[in-house]
Amino acid sequence: MATRWLTDEERVAWVRLAAVLELLPGVLDGQLRRDDGLSHFEYFVLAMLSEAPDRTLRMTALAARTNATLPRLSHVVKRLEDRGLVRRFPCPEDGRATNAQLTGEGWDAVVAAAPGHVENVRASVLDALDPEQVGQLAAITGAILGRLDPDGVVLSPQRDTGSGRPAEG
Amino acid sequence: MATRWLTDEERVAWVRLAAVLELLPGVLDGQLRRDDGLSHFEYFVLAMLSEAPDRTLRMTALAARTNATLPRLSHVVKRLEDRGLVRRFPCPEDGRATNAQLTGEGWDAVVAAAPGHVENVRASVLDALDPEQVGQLAAITGAILGRLDPDGVVLSPQRDTGSGRPAEG
DNA sequence: CCTTGTTTGTTGTCGTTTCAACCAAATAGA
DNA sequence: TCTATTTGGTTGAAACGACAACAAACAAGG
Numbered sequence A, B: 001m002a003t004r005w006l007t008d009e010e011r012v013a014w015v016r017l018a019a020v021l022e023l024l025p026g027v028l029d030g031q032l033r034r035d036d037g038l039s040h041f042e043y044f045v046l047a048m049l050s051e052a053p054d055r056t057l058r059m060t061a062l063a064a065r066t067n068a069t070l071p072r073l074s075h076v077v078k079r080l081e082d083r084g085l086v087r088r089f090p091c092p093e094d095g096r097a098t099n100a101q102l103t104g105e106g107w108d109a110v111v112a113a114a115p116g117h118v119e120n121v122r123a124s125v126l127d128a129l130d131p132e133q134v135g136q137l138a139a140i141t142g143a144i145l146g147r148l149d150p151d152g153v154v155l156s157p158q159r160d161t162g163s164g165r166p167a168e169g
Numbered sequence C: 001c002c003t004t005g006t007t008t009g010t011t012g013t014c015g016t017t018t019c020a021a022c023c024a025a026a027t028a029g030a
Numbered sequence D: 001t002c003t004a005t006t007t008g009g010t011t012g013a014a015a016c017g018a019c020a021a022c023a024a025a026c027a028a029g030g
Helices: A008-036 A040-050 A059-066 A070-082 A104-124 A131-148 B008-036 B040-050 B059-066 B070-082 B104-124 B131-148
Strands: A056-058 A086-090 A098-102 B056-058 B086-090 B098-102
Touching: A008 A040, A008 A104, A008 B008, A008 B131, A040 A056, A040 A059, A040 A070, A040 A086, A040 A098, A040 A104, A056 A059, A059 A070, A059 A098, A070 A086, A098 A104, A104 B131, A131 B008, A131 B104, A131 B131, B008 B040, B008 B104, B040 B056, B040 B059, B040 B070, B040 B086, B040 B098, B040 B104, B056 B059, B059 B070, B059 B098, B070 B086, B098 B104
Parallel strands: none
Antiparallel strands: A056 A098, A086 A098, B056 B098, B086 B098
């Protein structure tokens, strides 16, 4: 069938979203690298662990939450382990599985990095929007995620918000 | 000063946007790789050339529009040249500069890839939104770009929308 | 001109990601 | 029980991007 090209309104929205998609990761990554010596992905891995029960997660679960392939995660966790931020040990219940656990040092690293990261998110995104737009953004991205991730794999299943502080998603 | 942590509304919006940021590039890239043998970045380079006057752009200008470093672009264009999709020649007006020009074959590749890509953009993003939300998304991303790219470097300066078809941003 | 400095690209090296092969534990079937 | 398949994860080689070093052309002063 004939291609449904984009209307002018659609094109503007898409071009801008594509530009954000292109620029924002670099901004997030750059700040964390500069200030905390962590890539955004590394930070994200640590943050996911920080909000998990016992600060521990199986590699497969961690890969799902971070949208990483298992090989990629394996390499990254190895490096984090070498730096003392994470420790790995075989899962007691399943001999095949490996658990990754945040060390005290790793926790400290997340705690140290979180404020600057949040500050950056504010400066780059949230503070550019009025409260109404924040709500609209949540609805819009929610709808898009309905297409990209119907089962909500990446949205860490329920955060208890009662615990310490870090995490953020 | 004390960190201003995110409110619940802000956190939801941000977590979802972060998830979109994480998933969408992979979806766009995957479709183009599968169906057209092009990475999303390669497609984007070709698309930018396709809407330039004479389908030609200087490397520096192309790098700005694609938000790439010059070394990266140089490598990618070399590969595209090897595949016959682009040709390079020294700029007549400035001996230092190199022009990249889309070949006929390159044009054909963009024309062939564009419909599937647009279709994917619709399926993944636009069709998930009602018309009102499309407008909101344009406003929101516009505001964010005000922070990320105040000078509008990546938004290709004026598209003539009158020409052939491809391009898209 | 000759020198200094800046702009424009390319090339080489290194770290990271991806992909394919692999191993080991668990599970299912005969 | 013994084999076959599936699941969970690691490892090594190839591809790609980032950063630094470099070469060549322009520009500005003396």
